[in-house]
Amino acid sequence: MSTTTAMETHTGTAEHHELSFIRKYIFSTDHKMIAKQFLFGGLMFLALGGALAVMIRWQLGFPGRPLPMPLRILFPDTMAPGGIILPEFYNSLVTMHATFMVFFALMPLMAGVFGNLLIPLQIGAEDMAFPRINMASFWIMPVAGFIMLASFFVEGGAAGAGWTSYAPLSTSGEWTGVYMGQILWLVSLIILGFSSILGALNYVSTVINMRAPGMTWFRIPLATWSIFITAWLLLLAIPILTGGLLLLLFDQTIGTAFFRPEGSGEPLLWQHIFWFFGHPEVYILIVPAMGFVSEVIACRSRKPIFGYHSMVVAMVSIGFLGWVVWGHHMFQSGMNPLLGMTFVVTTVVIAVPSAIKTFNWMGTLWRGNIHFDTPLLHAVAFVALFIIGGLSGIFMASAPVDIYIHDTYFIVAHLHYVLVGGSLFGIFAGITFWYPKMFGRMMNEGLGKVHFALSFLFYNMAFFPMHNLGVQGMMRRIYDPNQYEFLQGLQPLNTFISISIFCFAATQILFAFNFLWSLRAGKVAGNNPWKSNTLLWTTPSPPPHGNFPEMPTVYRGPYEYSHPDREEDYWPQDEPPATTGSGGETVTTPTPELVPGG
Amino acid sequence: MNFFWRMGLLLAGMLAVVIGLSVITGISWLDLSWVMPDNVVSTFGPTLDNLWLVILWITGIIFVVTEITLLVFMVKYRHKEDRKADYIHGSNKAEVVWTTITFVIVMALAFYTKGIWDEIRDPNLIPADAYPIHMMAKQFEWNATYAGADGQFGTADDFLSLNVLHIPVDRPVVVQLEAEDVIHSFFLPEFRVKQDAVPGMSTPVWFEATRTGEFTLACAELCGLGHYTMGGTVIVHSQADFQDWLAQQQAAAEDD
Numbered sequence: 001m002s003t004t005t006a007m008e009t010h011t012g013t014a015e016h017h018e019l020s021f022i023r024k025y026i027f028s029t030d031h032k033m034i035a036k037q038f039l040f041g042g043l044m045f046l047a048l049g050g051a052l053a054v055m056i057r058w059q060l061g062f063p064g065r066p067l068p069m070p071l072r073i074l075f076p077d078t079m080a081p082g083g084i085i086l087p088e089f090y091n092s093l094v095t096m097h098a099t100f101m102v103f104f105a106l107m108p109l110m111a112g113v114f115g116n117l118l119i120p121l122q123i124g125a126e127d128m129a130f131p132r133i134n135m136a137s138f139w140i141m142p143v144a145g146f147i148m149l150a151s152f153f154v155e156g157g158a159a160g161a162g163w164t165s166y167a168p169l170s171t172s173g174e175w176t177g178v179y180m181g182q183i184l185w186l187v188s189l190i191i192l193g194f195s196s197i198l199g200a201l202n203y204v205s206t207v208i209n210m211r212a213p214g215m216t217w218f219r220i221p222l223a224t225w226s227i228f229i230t231a232w233l234l235l236l237a238i239p240i241l242t243g244g245l246l247l248l249l250f251d252q253t254i255g256t257a258f259f260r261p262e263g264s265g266e267p268l269l270w271q272h273i274f275w276f277f278g279h280p281e282v283y284i285l286i287v288p289a290m291g292f293v294s295e296v297i298a299c300r301s302r303k304p305i306f307g308y309h310s311m312v313v314a315m316v317s318i319g320f321l322g323w324v325v326w327g328h329h330m331f332q333s334g335m336n337p338l339l340g341m342t343f344v345v346t347t348v349v350i351a352v353p354s355a356i357k358t359f360n361w362m363g364t365l366w367r368g369n370i371h372f373d374t375p376l377l378h379a380v381a382f383v384a385l386f387i388i389g390g391l392s393g394i395f396m397a398s399a400p401v402d403i404y405i406h407d408t409y410f411i412v413a414h415l416h417y418v419l420v421g422g423s424l425f426g427i428f429a430g431i432t433f434w435y436p437k438m439f440g441r442m443m444n445e446g447l448g449k450v451h452f453a454l455s456f457l458f459y460n461m462a463f464f465p466m467h468n469l470g471v472q473g474m475m476r477r478i479y480d481p482n483q484y485e486f487l488q489g490l491q492p493l494n495t496f497i498s499i500s501i502f503c504f505a506a507t508q509i510l511f512a513f514n515f516l517w518s519l520r521a522g523k524v525a526g527n528n529p530w531k532s533n534t535l536l537w538t539t540p541s542p543p544p545h546g547n548f549p550e551m552p553t554v555y556r557g558p559y560e561y562s563h564p565d566r567e568e569d570y571w572p573q574d575e576p577p578a579t580t581g582s583g584g585e586t587v588t589t590p591t592p593e594l595v596p597g598g
Numbered sequence: 599m600n601f602f603w604r605m606g607l608l609l610a611g612m613l614a615v616v617i618g619l620s621v622i623t624g625i626s627w628l629d630l631s632w633v634m635p636d637n638v639v640s641t642f643g644p645t646l647d648n649l650w651l652v653i654l655w656i657t658g659i660i661f662v663v664t665e666i667t668l669l670v671f672m673v674k675y676r677h678k679e680d681r682k683a684d685y686i687h688g689s690n691k692a693e694v695v696w697t698t699i700t701f702v703i704v705m706a707l708a709f710y711t712k713g714i715w716d717e718i719r720d721p722n723l724i725p726a727d728a729y730p731i732h733m734m735a736k737q738f739e740w741n742a743t744y745a746g747a748d749g750q751f752g753t754a755d756d757f758l759s760l761n762v763l764h765i766p767v768d769r770p771v772v773v774q775l776e777a778e779d780v781i782h783s784f785f786l787p788e789f790r791v792k793q794d795a796v797p798g799m800s801t802p803v804w805f806e807a808t809r810t811g812e813f814t815l816a817c818a819e820l821c822g823l824g825h826y827t828m829g830g831t832v833i834v835h836s837q838a839d840f841q842d843w844l845a846q847q848q849a850a851a852e853d854d
Binding site: 301341372394 | 608615619620624630631634635645650654661664665667668672675676677681685687688692693704705707708714715720721737775779780785790791792793796797799814816818819821823824825827
């Protein structure tokens with residue numbers, strides 16, 4: 001393994017001299033600072049996406065009612081005259097909510113924050129393979145974000161063709177009234193794609209080349225595994241999206257007809273391209289959370305992860321299967337129905353690795369010694385909600401049932417169970433778990449638990465009844481369901497959901513407060529507050545530039561908790577094997593799994 | 599207070615919030631259906647509703663069992679000072695068992711699904727005697743074209759019906775969907791029918807009404823500003839009434 005040579009050149013890096021403010025906090029090449037930048041950026045966009053969701057729910061919960069006072073005066077007459085949201089603004093809200101959440105909040109929070117923070121620290125590297133590329137990867141995001149935000153202020157407003165931007169609706173302002181906004185949307189996402197690609201390139205190179213001696217493939221912690229797999233998905237999927245976006249941009253601006261039927265374009269081609277990217281994208285948004293949750297559950301139940309190898313294999317298979325299921329988004333699109341069964345089969349097969357992961361998390365909790373800390377609560381909530389999101393997916397995977405529920409609130413419920421119940425709770429687990437390493441202080445436990453309990457309650461109150469809306473046939477993306485007689489009876493339920501969302505959003509203020517307040521006032525964490533095994537926790541909190549004062553050597557897997565021969569219930573990966581057990585006898589390491597190339 | 603009291607209080611508090619908000623907004627949880635609404639009017643509708651029910655049972659059981667197990671584990675194996683977790687790395691036997699069981703269940707479901715999908719959507723299985731109607735969707739209206747007396751589309755005696763789809767009962771109908779501008783989706787909730795209308799394509803969708811009456815036609819694909827207004831009506835006539843309606847429209851068309 002070439003890791004040794006790579007690492008030796010870095011010894012002594014801990015003694016970097018003081019950097020200027022700009023080099024340290026703004027144009028930093030330190031992976032930990034870049035992780036923090038992604039964290040603050042991602043959380044800001046999360047708040048923005050949440051604000052848009054609140055506006056959407058205001059319209060659905062109280063249709064035609066002017067927005068409450070402080071919001072009423074914020075919007076010009078082109079968006080909400082007199083505080084009443086216009087249909088065209090509603091379409092922009094729906095589109096931009098999803099765009100910000102998927103591309104500017106969840107992706108940076110998953111890969112950007114934790115890819116950067118965890119990979120070097122968990123595998124024992126001093127930084128990323130390409131620190132400057134890493135810096136570029138972050139700084140592309142604010143540029144793309146600025147363009148996306150600017151689109152609200154151009155004539156015609158922000159893009160309103162849905163985040164899926166189905167052609168031909170998205171190909172011309174003629175159909176939506178949005179000209180410039182749609183172009184800015186495309187340009188912004190094309191630029192943002194480079195951020196993901198550069199980041200992913202770094203993650204893949206770092207994991208392959210820069211592991212500490214002894215860090216074989218099957219001693220890599222599952223969080224790093226999950227990001228490694230995600231990085232491959234990013235590398236392969238983002239260029240497809242970028243290609244598609246470019247073609248759509250050409251259709252918009254220079255009169256080509258890739259997706260416009262006049263001139264023999266194919267509207268369905270856009271859907272094929274979009275979902276061929278889009279389904280791997282779904283796993284880009286959930287697989288990292290699976291990694292964080294595995295880490296937290298094993299550590300906080302003080303038990304080795306159940307079926308480590310199955311967990312890795314399951315994530316890899318989810319990554320592969322993600323490429324052959326895109327057609328399940330298109331059962332009702334006019335795609336040849338004879339293709340339907342192919343996608344039904346590939347889609348339901350994903351239930352297998354998903355079930356393996358779920359049962360393994362439960363197996364890890366089984367006969368553990370579970371500490372009810374905030375990270376664990378979020379992690380277990382992830383498992384509980386992922387079960388719901390996974391099971392509701394089976395309804396849609398069955399093509400005939402999908403005929404009825406396609407494009408209804410059943411889909412909205414399902415995707416929010418995966419992306420909020422799954423990804424967001426996974427992110428909360430990750431932030432609360434690794435916060436002490438990032439900032440050197442603990443988040444407040446009491447506040448954290450209150451935030452968790454209220455989030456869990458309001459989240460379920462908001463999204464669980466959406467399944468019922470779908471069963472009643474309520475379509476997605478409609479400005480005012482009361483236009484349809486058969487949906488009028490659902491108004492009380494819509495109001496219930498809206499109020500629950502408002503409460504869920506308000507609860508997040510607790511999290512923001514806890515996050516900011518603990519930066520200064522949190523309890524000092526020490527190196528290893530959770531008594532975890534990974535290399536990350538052997539460094540000071542926060543780790544210095546260069547991370548490891550001395551090159552660590554890895555002797556065992558990351559989940560050696562509660563070993564019967566040891567007094568302590570954990571066994572750090574870098575602790576030399578010949579230590580003395582509780583009874584004074586010499587304890588031997590379990591034979592390491594040997595892998596070719598490892 | 600011990601653990602169970604605290605958890606009990608927490609759950610009671612949560613329940614109180616749910617009930618409180620339900621009372622304020624005026625929803626009754628008893629009215630919220632988990633099965634398809636009892637309004638189906640197409641021949642294959644009950645088959646789909648039945649498939650829904652099958653999946654609901656399978657997933658429902660898995661849901662209840664897994665969530666309860668999770669809860670039991672959380673309570674039973676909660677941290678206690680004097681106990682150490684068991685040093686278990688997994689079980690290949692367990693992995694094989696749950697992998698196989700999951701695989702068998704989902705594959706069985708997939709193949710059970712196949713027959714139903716083919717029956718509804720296989721283009722070769724569209725009933726030969728289905729009454730043909732052309733539907734042109736555009737922002738934000740549904741234009742149904744009937745062939746007229748000669749039974750041929752594209753001839754002078756074709757006539758249009760705007761936003762109202764007239765069909766006969768107990769006879770298959772095949773609607774040939776097209777779109778003029780952007781993608782729309784032809785959604786008949788009571789018929790359990792949904793099919794996108796894509797510009798540049800002509801997509802057939804067939805169904806057979808089982809009773810007369812007025813039903814909903816909706817657009818289910820975001821199609822622009824007025825998407826939410828793009829509704830219409832399906833009127834199912836008795837076969838005799840349908841013939842009368844055709845004759846009447848025919849006469850009106852010839853007068854023009």
